[in-house]
Amino acid sequence: MDISRMEVVDDLMGDILRRKSPLERLEIAFGLWRSARYQLVTILRGLHPDWDENTLQREVSRRMSHGAT
Numbered sequence: 001m002d003i004s005r006m007e008v009v010d011d012l013m014g015d016i017l018r019r020k021s022p023l024e025r026l027e028i029a030f031g032l033w034r035s036a037r038y039q040l041v042t043i044l045r046g047l048h049p050d051w052d053e054n055t056l057q058r059e060v061s062r063r064m065s066h067g068a069t
Contacts, residue, residue, distance in 0.1 A: 037064060 009017070017025060040060050048056070 033064075040064065 020028070037060060040063060041056065044051070044056055044059060051059070
């Protein structure tokens with residue numbers, strides 16, 4: 001593990017997140033996941049306009065799961 005590439009949560013942000021309920025933290029995480037997925041779909045559509053929707057969604061799923069699908 002390259003420690004210089006690790007991101008550290010700011011103390012203020014850590015305090016804010018600790019005050020949130022587990023559900024609120026999960027909602028934040030899911031929102032971030034949805035945003036990343038939307039961005040990836042948009043980028044891949046631009047790079048591969050010839051791909052059909054099924055191919056696009058399979059590639060997005062593969063990338064989002066780090067190849068585990």
